[in-house]
Amino acid sequence: MESKRVVITGIGALSPFGTGKDAFIEGVRAGKYCAEVIVRFDTIPFRSNQACLVPAVELEDKDPRLARLPLSFKYGIAAADEAIRDSKLIFDVEEKDRIGVFYSTACNTEQTEQYHLGIVEKGPSSASPLLFQNTTFMAGPGAVSIKRRITGPAIAIPGGYASGLQSIDVAVNYLHQSYIDVAIVIGADELTRLHYEALYRLKLLSPRRKGAREISRPFDAGRDGMVLGEGAGALVLESLSHARKRQAKVYAEMVGVAIAHDAFRAADIAPSGRGLATAMRVALADAGMSPESVEYIAATANSTRLFDNAEVKAIKKVFGSHAYRTAASSIKSMTGETFAASGIFNVIACTVAISNGFLPPTINYEEADAECDLDCVPNSARAKRVRVAMANAYSFGGTSGSAVLKAFEDTEEDE
């Protein structure tokens, strides 16, 4: 019998909306569309040329060792810094081996590509030791731990687009087992040319219409593929007893989380959405809640026919007729597909629905699709405060995750 309650006490976001969680919340409230023409790399060979990129990243520390890290890790470090500041944790008084860092990524960095390209072009003796060091999976979590002398677990989770929720799942398990008191959970990715090209060649990106903006329009009948994004989201998760002891502000309670795999194909997802349905069902069971209690779902729909249809099918399977009474919107309509960050961003979207009093919209929605006939909060944010919300993530390769969040009530149970 599980007894530990886990709460969210810090939030950080470096997103296509800009720097900070406030920029994220305001962007979501305004329904801001973030796609711009890519200048970071050459898109001339492609029929697409737009993405939702992070406008700028500035780190607290002016250390050149951090400055030369890949963008992706800088994003993650900046988001973690904000979440930790936001939580008001004082590291001088914390037991450092009771804090863990759970860091998820889905994609390689541009420096990883450079590292391998250098070896291919000039031979192994030209391999850059610094690029090697900067591009290992541990470079991000290592940097977060080293800065604060955190000596608990530092875990890198390269788990595809659902890895943000995987890192939450692992962190919550550590907290439930009382191995740690505090978890710093990060999901971060940068958009690279190679990743862009791969998805373009797989015909998964929304193609450019002459002079028009490429449109991310989850659930819309006219959706024709993803617009890619990037960024980092970070959360401070904490056992309730620890949060109480230091009188921390609580955003929401993390009452259930689960990850699952659809055991279908290596680079695909099961069209029935069965993996995501399993994750949602197990997360609800973990929370001890019925589907009827969920009032909002931060959907993982990314404007592809495959993902959006699969998610709607999965929601209907788990929620039955209640699927039509709950709202399910996708912030990827604004930020594009943000890979590992997306799961964390969806959790932040749930805290918005719980504590900021509005439901994030699905923007760019024009034409109803009979296959995606749920309430997607079309085009503008809806004033509503919910008690229970769910965040989803689904990845090529079949990994999925789901988290259930609840408005925090400081009752005496637990400890």
Next chain:
Amino acid sequence: MTHEEIVEKLKSMIVGRLNLGISPDEIDKDQQLFASAEGGGLGLDSIEALEIVVGIEELFGVGVEYSEGVEQRFYSLNTMAEYIEELLEKGS
């Protein structure tokens, strides 16, 4: 290539490869590379030393044995340039 030319090339290479965010002129040729910044050095670490080795091999076409004793040769830009001069002489 004169000693001074080698020193200048090393400065630019090190600042560029290590992304130090300073101008090459800000490194003194007698400054200790691995002593801490507080101690007046450049505060480099062992991986950065390896990066410099790869940079020297590319820039001067010589092979550097990264073994014991090499720290003395990498003490400052001056000693590093002397070492490269020896390697160039050996190679020619």
